[in-house]
Amino acid sequence: MRTWGEVLERTTLPAAELADRLPGSRRAVVTAPPGSGKTTLVPVMAALETTRRVLVAEPRRIAVRAAARHLASLLGESVGQRVGYSIRGESKRSSGTQIEFVTTGLLIQRMIHDPDLAGVGAVILDEVHERSLDTDLALAFALDIADLRDDLTLWAMSATTDAAALAALMGEGTPVHSASGRMFEVDTSFVAPPARVAALDARGMSRDFLRFLAAHTAEMISGVEAGTLLVFVPSVRDVDESVAALRGLTDAPVLPLHGSLPADSQDRAIGPHSGPRIVVTTSVAETGLTVADVVGVIDAGLSRQPRYDAARDASALVTVRASKAAMTQRAGRAGRTQAGFAHRLLAPQECAALRAADPPESATADLTDAALALAAWGDPDASNSRFLDPLPPAALTPARARLVELGAADADGKLTAVGERLADLPLDPRTGAALLALAPAIGVERAARIAAALESGRRAPGSDARLLPNPGADKRTIGRLTRALRASATSRPNRKIDNDAALALMIARAHPGFIARARSANSLRYLTASGLGAELPTDSPLIGSPWLAIAEVQRLGQTFLVRSAAPLPEDLLDYAGAHLISSSTQHEIHGTTVRATRSRRLGVIDLHTQPIAVDPEAARPLARELIAEHGIGIVDAPSPAVSSLLDRLAFLHARRGEPWPDFSAQAIATNPDLLAMCLDRLVHGKRARSEDLRADIMAALPWPEAARLDELVPERLEIPSGRSVALSYTDDSVRIAAKLQEFFGAASSPTVLDQPVVIELLAPGGQTLATTADLASFWAGPYAQVRAEMRGRYPKHPWPEDPIAATPTRLTNRALRERG
Known part of the structure; x- marks a missing residue:
């Protein structure tokens, strides 16, 4: 067994140089590149400064176990003695444990339940540069405790983060202590896939790219006599599929490494191995975790990032291009014990365009967990907590609302009894x-x-x-x-x-x-x-x-x-889904009617819908909308009599104006109540009928003027032959059609409202011979040519030279003689 001091004396890791500067700093920022040994040695320095327990927080469970095992091995003892660890569902520690590695989430729980951190002399937050949400929260809470405890040491360790900003957050005068990096050179190069191979598709890393990665990795392992080739892919699924592909391409052992594996499987991947092997991993091996004997890194250049859609309350991980900082971390896994290499599977110009670093998790993740922790800490809106980047209100506000929905917090953000239990x-x-x-x-x-x-x-x-x-x-x-x-x-x-x-x-x-x-x-x-x-x-x-x-x-x-x-x-x-179940009545426009249904829904899912009677008041706005949109077209097929009446009124209104009603589309859109009877039918879920439209028209007629309607705009006109013929009205004209012979004897055109009627003069066969509003001019001029052309075609019909002197008739010459 060795002492803490002996561990520092025997090591050759670069972080050992901090032993001359770091002790005595109550608060400090420690920066060192990957491979420097800070995760192992800095906690030892803290243990030499206090007789109380040192808590070392890591973002990942796998890193917690690995760090504890490694430090315990340097002491020559098993985990659970002077060095222990605790993660969710698993703990190895004792009363003699002085350095305890924990997840940042577990540290948050301990601080909430014991805000004094009784028995703790130092808190060390590792991998602060990753900007995980738990790490940001843990730092904020630890700073609050350190403000109240002069005897608590608080150190924040990082590989790449902005040390000056972190030191400023921790308080004025907080020193930044830096250690040198890895001991051996890493030859970093770019190996781009063929142009036809895209790294990403709709589901994440493409299968073509996976095959390219596997082939390149198999080629590289063939030249490795001993050591580990560490392959970074974005997801657990990608790890499993890459392992399967590689096992078909090489005889070298191929091991997976990710946080979901059992502890013994993780240990095999992390631990030493004689001969060449391949370890395929996710971001868990980027920092804070040492895989033994890494001689080379194959980096897919991809990562998984959380994305939260607050409007839909949907959290998901998406595969994106890795940041430059992440790829630097991955390359740092090589070169710790010998010269190594790192191959990035993308083109140099692609790498140049990448973002410098990943955004903090708080910027893209669901904040419900964080909101619960903040409420338990007594700062529900995070206004008094210190963060490198403030929690975005667009995510924190719905997270706080969700706690209220869960019954965990009241409207002011204070935890309820349920919330206190959830926090435990x-x-x-x-x-x-x-x-x-x-x-x-x-x-x-x-x-x-x-x-x-x-x-x-x-x-x-x-x-x-x-x-x-x-x-x-x-x-x-x-x-x-x-x-x-x-x-x-x-x-x-x-x-x-x-x-x-x-x-x-x-x-x-x-x-x-x-x-x-x-x-x-x-x-x-x-x-x-x-x-x-x-x-x-x-x-x-x-x-x-x-x-x-x-x-x-x-x-x-x-x-x-x-x-x-x-x-x-x-x-x-x-x-x-009790609180999502709802019953509602909907009134909707269906064609030219209003229909009502009662629906039972689970959120947006329609469980059952049935038709019900229309509520007139609820339907009225829709009925008015229908009438405004369709006008008189709200009646599918008005009777000829109603259509004629509307045409006559349109002509009358255009010529005389008020008080004659205007039933134009514009007028009805402005005043849908003009069709009151149609409206009443619609609000009761029925179709508007032709008789309803006629009733609305008659109701709108002015009295006593309406008594002269047939006089002013007659529906029919008696022509010289004695026959009554229907008039056809438009807004600006009145037309009539009859055989030319029926207008013999008429010296002038008939009029309606002092406007000559347009006459369509027809041949005995029904075709149009001429159209005129000036009958006298027609007789005096064009008639002679019409007579010359038609008398040979229709010799049985009269074609007198003087039509004004002739008797109007519908009959043929023979019929006229027989009558005469």
Whole structure:
């Protein structure tokens, strides 16, 4: 066994140089490039300064375990003695533990429950440059505690962040201590894929690019005699598929490394190995985690970033181009024990265009967890907390509103009794609220098992969340949740629900907006209650489920790929999404009528719709809109008599104006009540009829003037032959059509409202011979030519030389002789 001092004396890591400068600094910023040994050695320096416990916070569980094991090995003892660790659901520490590695999330929980951090002499926040939301919160809370405790040491460690800004945040006079970087050169180069191979497609890293990456990696490992080739890809799925592809291309061992793996699998990937091997990993190995014997890095140049859609309450991870800072971190994994190389699988010009660093997680993530922590800390609006970048109001405001919806906070942001319980649970607030609500219904033990499974971080094979529960792996979390629940819930369920339905119910209560219905039978595509389009993978056993409770999605353009879900029995919909169930009555325009329906909905999903009687008051605005839009066209087929009446009135109004009514489209649009009878039919859900339109017309006529309507604008006109012929009205003319012979004897054209009627003079066969409003001029001029052309074609009909002196008739010459 070695002492803390001996660990510092024996090391050759560059961070050891800080031992002459860092001790004695109550607050400090420590910067050092990857590979400097700061994660191992800086906590030792703190342990030499205090007899109390040193808490070292890491963003990832895998880094917590690895750092504790490595430092314990340098001391020559096992984890749990002087060096321990604690993560959610797992802890190895003792009363003799002086340095304890913890996740930043767990540190936040401890500070909330013990704002004095009794028994703690130093807090060290590692990897601050990653700007995870938990790290930002942990730093803000730790600064508040350090303000009240003169004896608490607070150091923030970073590889690349703006040290000056961080030091300013921590307080005036905070020093920045820097250590040198790695000891061996890393040859960094660019290896661009062929032009036809795109790195990204709608689902993330493209399969063509994955094949290119695998082929290049297999080629590079063939030249490695010993050591690890570390391959960075964006997602767990990409890790698994890359591992499978590489195992078909090389005989070298190929191991996955990501946060969802069991601890022993992670240990194998991180630990030493004789001979060449490949480790395919996500961003977990960028910083704070040392993979043994790395001689080369293959960097896909991609990363996963959280994206939160506040309007839809949808969180998802998207695959994007990595930042320059991230790729620098990845390259830093090589060259720690010997000269190494880093191959970036993109063109130099692509790298030059990349963003310098990733945005802080608070800028793109769901802030519900953070809002709960802030409320528990007594600063619900974050106005008194110190952040490098303020939490965006556009995300914090809906997160605070969500706590109110969950019953976790009141309108002022103060935690309720439910909120205080949620703050004690190692769960997302939504899952925690679902757990508290459902434990009485499905039983404490089962509720705890399901909640632990949903929060485990494990992947759901085929997106089927029914395969997630693993009581053995979740034993500690289940125990903690069970103990928390038994204080207020009975162990026996009060509803008969099977295990699969209970799982779906828990998901649905946690994410009611993600209750989804298949768009059609056996469809991959679903519509969620919040209005999102979601799609199952083509190999999912969930295909064919009418309803799903969706726990996790991946964004794909305008839709979302379901990553974890369970079939939700339809008879549990009311219970699962109670606050989203609504009944409403809708009045809508359908063609030229108003219809009413009563709908029962789950969010935007229509559960049942039935027609009901129209409410006249609710329908009135729509009926007026219909009449304004269609005018007299609101009646599908007005009778000829009504059409004629409207035409006569239009001519009369155009010639005489008031008090004669105007039924033009513009006039009706301005005053829909002009068609009152039609309106009354529409507000009762009926069609407007021709007789309703006639009644409206008659009601609008002025009296006593209306008594002269037929006199002023007659519907028919007696022509010289004695026959009554219908007049045809437009806004600016009146027309009549009859055989030319019927107008013999007429010296002039008839008039309506002093305007000559336009006469269409017809041949005996019905074709138009001439159109005139001046009959006298026609007889005197064109008639002679018409007579010359027609008398040979129609010799049986009279064509006198002097039409004014002739007798008007419809008869032929023979008929006239027989009559005469």
